[in-house]
Amino acid sequence: xxxxxxxxxxxxxxxxxxxxxxxxxxxxxxxxxxxxxxxxxxxxxxxxxxxxxxxxxxxxxxxxxxxxxxxxxxxxxxxxxxxxxxxxxxxxxxxxxxxxxxxxxxxxxxxxxxxxxxxxxxxxxxxxxxxxxxxxxxxxxxxxxxxxxxxxxxxxxxxxxxxxxxxxxxxxxxxxxxxxxxxxxxxxxxxxxxxxxxxxxxxxxxxxxxxxxxxxxxxxxxxxxxxxxxxxxxxxxxxxxxxxxxxxxxxxxxxxxxxxxxxxxxxxxxxxxxxxxxxxxxxxxxxxxxxxxxxxxxxxxxxxxxxxxxxxxxxxxxxxxxxxxxxxxxxxxxxxxxxxxxxxxxxxxxxxxxxxxxxxxxxxxxxxxxxxxxxxxxxxxxxxxxxxxxxxxxxxxxxxxxxxxxxxxxxxxxxxxx
Amino acid sequence: xxxxxxxxxxxxxxxxxxxxxxxxxxxxxxxxxxxxxxxxxxxxxxxxxxxxxxxxxxxxxxxxxxxxxxxxxxxxxxxxxxxxxxxxxxxxxxxxxxxxxxxxxxxxxxxxxxxxxxxxxxxxxxxxxxxxxxxxxxxxxxxxxxxxxxxxxxxxxxxxxxxxxxxxxxxxxxxxxxxxxxxxxxxxxxxxxxxxxxxxxxxxxxxxxxxxxxxxxxxxxxxxxxxxxxxxxxxxxxxxxxxxxxxxxxxxxxxxxxxxxxxxxxxxxxxxxxxxxxxxxxxxxxxxxxxxxxxxxxxxxxxxxxxxxxxxxxxxxxxxxxxxxxxxxxxxxxxxxxxxxxxxxxxxxxxxxxxxxxxxxxxxxxxxxxxxxxxxxxxxxxxxxxxxxxxxxxxxxxxxxxxxxxxxxxxxxxxxxxx
Numbered sequence: 001x002x003x004x005x006x007x008x009x010x011x012x013x014x015x016x017x018x019x020x021x022x023x024x025x026x027x028x029x030x031x032x033x034x035x036x037x038x039x040x041x042x043x044x045x046x047x048x049x050x051x052x053x054x055x056x057x058x059x060x061x062x063x064x065x066x067x068x069x070x071x072x073x074x075x076x077x078x079x080x081x082x083x084x085x086x087x088x089x090x091x092x093x094x095x096x097x098x099x100x101x102x103x104x105x106x107x108x109x110x111x112x113x114x115x116x117x118x119x120x121x122x123x124x125x126x127x128x129x130x131x132x133x134x135x136x137x138x139x140x141x142x143x144x145x146x147x148x149x150x151x152x153x154x155x156x157x158x159x160x161x162x163x164x165x166x167x168x169x170x171x172x173x174x175x176x177x178x179x180x181x182x183x184x185x186x187x188x189x190x191x192x193x194x195x196x197x198x199x200x201x202x203x204x205x206x207x208x209x210x211x212x213x214x215x216x217x218x219x220x221x222x223x224x225x226x227x228x229x230x231x232x233x234x235x236x237x238x239x240x241x242x243x244x245x246x247x248x249x250x251x252x253x254x255x256x257x258x259x260x261x262x263x264x265x266x267x268x269x270x271x272x273x274x275x276x277x278x279x280x281x282x283x284x285x286x287x288x289x290x291x292x293x294x295x296x297x298x299x300x301x302x303x304x305x306x307x308x309x310x311x312x313x314x315x316x317x318x319x320x321x322x323x324x325x326x327x328x329x330x331x332x333x334x335x336x337x338x339x340x341x342x343x344x345x346x347x348x349x350x351x352x353x354x355x356x357x358x359x360x361x362x363x364x365x366x367x368x369x370x371x372x373x374x375x376x377x378x379x380x381x382x383x384x385x386x387x388x389x390x391x392x393x394x395x396x397x398x399x400x401x402x403x404x405x406x407x408x409x410x411x412x413x414x415x416x417x418x
Numbered sequence: 419x420x421x422x423x424x425x426x427x428x429x430x431x432x433x434x435x436x437x438x439x440x441x442x443x444x445x446x447x448x449x450x451x452x453x454x455x456x457x458x459x460x461x462x463x464x465x466x467x468x469x470x471x472x473x474x475x476x477x478x479x480x481x482x483x484x485x486x487x488x489x490x491x492x493x494x495x496x497x498x499x500x501x502x503x504x505x506x507x508x509x510x511x512x513x514x515x516x517x518x519x520x521x522x523x524x525x526x527x528x529x530x531x532x533x534x535x536x537x538x539x540x541x542x543x544x545x546x547x548x549x550x551x552x553x554x555x556x557x558x559x560x561x562x563x564x565x566x567x568x569x570x571x572x573x574x575x576x577x578x579x580x581x582x583x584x585x586x587x588x589x590x591x592x593x594x595x596x597x598x599x600x601x602x603x604x605x606x607x608x609x610x611x612x613x614x615x616x617x618x619x620x621x622x623x624x625x626x627x628x629x630x631x632x633x634x635x636x637x638x639x640x641x642x643x644x645x646x647x648x649x650x651x652x653x654x655x656x657x658x659x660x661x662x663x664x665x666x667x668x669x670x671x672x673x674x675x676x677x678x679x680x681x682x683x684x685x686x687x688x689x690x691x692x693x694x695x696x697x698x699x700x701x702x703x704x705x706x707x708x709x710x711x712x713x714x715x716x717x718x719x720x721x722x723x724x725x726x727x728x729x730x731x732x733x734x735x736x737x738x739x740x741x742x743x744x745x746x747x748x749x750x751x752x753x754x755x756x757x758x759x760x761x762x763x764x765x766x767x768x769x770x771x772x773x774x775x776x777x778x779x780x781x782x783x784x785x786x787x788x789x790x791x792x793x794x795x796x797x798x799x800x801x802x803x804x805x806x807x808x809x810x811x812x813x814x815x816x817x818x819x820x821x822x823x824x825x826x827x828x829x830x831x832x833x834x835x836x837x
Contacts, residue, residue: 025561032560039562233451237458247816248809249774251788256809259801260469267468271460277468354578361780368581385589392577392585399576 053385062380063390067125069374070391073200073365082194083203084131086173091135093169095142096162099150102412112401170214196284200365202394204284208366209353212291216352217345219292220299221338225329227300228307238300245297250290250355257290258283258362287359295352302344306337346406350399357395367391473802480802499798500524506793508785510701512536523794530790531811537707537786538773538815545712545772546765549719554749556724567720574717580778582714587706587782594702600689608687608694613701615687615694624681628674635670639663703784707776715772722764726757758830766823770816777812787811 027033063070072083149158199207226238245253268278310333318328338345357368365373371387374380439445470480504526507519512532517525555567574582592611595601600608600615608615621629646659675681687697730753738752777788791808795801 025559028559035558035560036562039560039566043562043566231447231451231454233455237454244813247770248812249777249788251777251780252805252809252812255792255801256805259795259805261465263472263802264465264468267472269464269468271464276464350576354576357578357580358778360580368578368584371581372584385585385593388581388585388589392581395578395581396573396576400572403576 058386058389059380059383060386062374062377062383062386065380066370066374066377067128069201069370070367070394071201072203073370074198075200075203076194076198079194084135087131088135088138089169089173091139092142093162093166095139096146096158097166099143099146100155100159100162102408111404112397116397170210174211196282199284201370202367204359204364205353205356205367208284208287208291208356208359209349211288212295212352212356213349215288216292216295216299219296221303221334223296223300224303224307225334227304242297242300245294246301250294251358251361253294254287254290254358254362257286257293261289262286283362283364287362287364291352291356294355295348298348299345302341302348303337305344306339306341307333309340310336342410343406346402346409350402353399353402354395367394469802476799478800478802499794499800500527502798504794504797506797508533508790510704510785523798526790527787527794527807530785530787533784534773534776534779534786534788534815537704537711537776537779537784541708541711541715541772541776542769544708545715545719545768548712548716549768550723552716553720553723553727556720557727571717571720574713575721579710579714579775580781583706583710583778583782586709587702590709591702591706597689597692597694606686608689611702612693613699614705615689615697615699617687618685618696618698619682620685622681622683624678628678628681631674632671635667635674638670639667642666701784703779703782706782707779707784710778710782711772711775714775715768718768718771719765722761722768723757726760727753729760730756759827762823762827762830766820766827769819769823773815773819774812 026036068077072080075083146158149155223238223242226234227242229235229238262281265277265279265281269276270278314332314336315328318332323331356366359366360368360372363369368391371384371391374387375383440449466480473480500523502523503520504523505519506526508517508526508529510533511517511529513536515529515532517529552567552570555563556571558564558567591613594609594611597610597612600610602608606617640663643659643663646657646662650657650659685696685698687694687699689695693699734752734756735748738748743751776786779786780789780792783789788808791804795804
């Protein structure tokens with residue numbers, strides 16, 4: 001049967017194939033046909049109006065004229081190299097990680113590249129084009145450099161090394177801020193000091209998102225473990241924290257961080273001669289704190305689901321091997337629990353990334369705030385749609401890439417397969 | 419026994435006692451928790467003491483409306499800022515609540531609370547309907563329909579709600595034509611940058627009598643549906659319980675409506691020079707907020723619906739097909755009732771998210787409870803009590819939604835367990 005039909009299939013002329021496909025997928029019943037026609041009409045209208053706006057009415061000069069503002073806010077030009085160096089480091093680490101853990105399907109980078117075309121066309125000029133291209137090249141170079149390692153005996157070594165590079169890289173990137181901080185104004189530093197009120201645009205958005213994710217993740221895991229623990233005091237504390245935070249909107253947590261916690265941190269108190277509080281902290285720091293406090297509760301709730309999914313036998317088997325409580329947790333329970341909840345964790349990270357836009361309400365100049373500032377400039381008054389569509393595209397590209405990357409990671413780790 | 423206890427006896431004394439205690443697991447557990455509790459308490463104490471100290475410097479109190487002088491529950495707003503004249507007007511009010519700039523801050527806050535409840539309730543209903551439609555469309559056998567639904571979900575899910583809200587407000591509803599050139603929807607509804615004008619239904623003289631017949635009609639419809647369903651179950655022949663119920667309802671409600679001389683009247687809006695005359699006008703702030711919230715939340719609800727439908731074994735669909743059910747019947751009678759049990763817990767989360775996200779109304783100028791609280795903080799500087807009040811109000815709203823949804827869930831489980 002199959003042997004017969006196989007040679008026939010390619011012999012069909014393309015219009016017959018198209019007809020059959022349309023018959024099966026678009027016009028399989030009268031109801032479906034009506035649905036198709038209505039959808040086509042609506043889509044056509046939307047496409048016409050949309051493309052008329054994008055190619056004719058929209059004044060994209062607002063984007064071109066405010067390149068710097070959109071990407072880095074008021075970050076001093078002389079210090080741009082810091083951002084470029086960081087970007088190259090991240091590109092290399094991404095390239096390595098991708099090859100060592102995943103397999104690259106070419107679709108994701110292609111979608112990413114296609115979405116970045118408007119960036120290249122409108123946004124980049126001169127050096128920025130060069131540095132963007134070199135960081136893409138760095139990604140590719142790292143990916144292909146790690147190519148042979150994937151299936152060699154050095155794979156686990158390389159993986160450990162990469163994890164440490166990520167951690168050290170994160171620390172190194174944060175070090176200038178933590179040591180000579182904008183948090184503690186009035187101090188100079190290793191480099192000239194860029195106060196965080198000059199951070200802005202996509203850069204600030206990314207910093208808030210990355211710090212929020214990196215710090216709230218371990219905190220959330222701790223909370224989840226505390227909630228699952230057999231110590232009633234700790235359990236009650238964790239449950240109360242998680243449920244309270246999850247019941248209120250993020251914006252109230254941010255306001256609390258700004259108006260209440262900042263007061264508490266400002267006032268000097270020392271216990272046993274050690275000063276715990278008494279620091280004048282910056283607005284960006286308080287925003288980070290708010291995001292971490294908020295996101296940790298949601299991550300804890302997700303990890304709790306993962307912990308419940310680990311069969312009891314696993315814990316008993318670990319105990320039978322003579323492992324202690326902490327070892328069972330760290331070596332047996334958590335790896336399985338976390339692996340089971342990767343999709344939910346990534347969607348939490350995506351929503352944290354999107355939620356960074358709330359700092360706009362606190363008068364920080366993040367990506368969203370820039371899109372409010374730009375249409376207030378003389379010459380660009382009222383061009384809200386252009387600015388919002390542009391930043392919407394940036395948010396979309398990043399969030400969509402994250403969700404697709406998580407799906408791929410899920411497949412590569414074989415979640416849900418036995 | 420004696421041989422081993424001999425040396426231990428000699429070790430007695432404080433260090434030995436400590437060692438013995440530390441080797442006792444129960445003691446270790448108690449000690450560990452005591453240390454944890456101590457750290458938390460010290461931390462909490464420092465936090466509150468510091469805030470109090472800083473507020474004293476500003477001449478403020480942490481909780482000015484808690485007074486120890488009065489009686490239970492020790493809350494008295496009359497002599498603190500909540501009892502003072504607010505002085506700002508709120509032009510959006512819900513549920514007929516009355517408020518003017520001469521009222522107190524507390525009454526202003528209540529207005530905000532009601533506005534939050536209103537937009538959340540309407541938003542939840544619309545988002546659910548839209549979400550179910552999009553979710554089911556994603557599973558459609560029609561390639562175009564499922565593609566459009568996928569496009570919808572992937573677009574709106576991956577763009578921050580705040581960006582979408584500002585877009586709807588500034589780039590759509592405020593960019594709508596001026597009132598003179600209102601977009602005309604069949605002469606019934608109008609859209610301009612003044613808002614969306616819709617016909618308003620109001621009761622006339624006979625309304626008070628007619629409104630008694632409506633629950634009567636609903637009750638009769640329920641009884642008829644029950645009887646017809648039972649007959650259908652007994653005889654196996656279709657007796658159209660839904661059609662019967664609708665007919666009975668229309669008969670009672672419709673006939674009494676006509677006898678009482680049409681007790682409902684419709685006030686259609688007309689385009690005036692500066693505002694709409696008649697009808698009801700929905701302000702662009704509210705429309706933008708509702709659009710943003712429902713379209714965003716629906717994209718998540720759609721994914722929940724799709725996931726739950728896919729989780730129903732394929733054999734169920736095939737069995738329903740074998741019984742001769744058509745597409746709509748399969749979905750309504752076989753798939754969705756089973757999917758409901760999976761849908762409700764994540765759906766509850768989305769409802770909670772929608773209610774919490776309504777606090778972003780602040781960017782479109784809709785006076786919800788957060789925005790009123792923010793204005794109050796700006797005016798009187800009482801940030802600490804105000805933020806606490808706002809958080810506890812949201813806590814109450816969230817708990818209410820959770821309780822209602824849990825009630826529905828357990829009823830559903832009980833019903834499916836009975837069958």
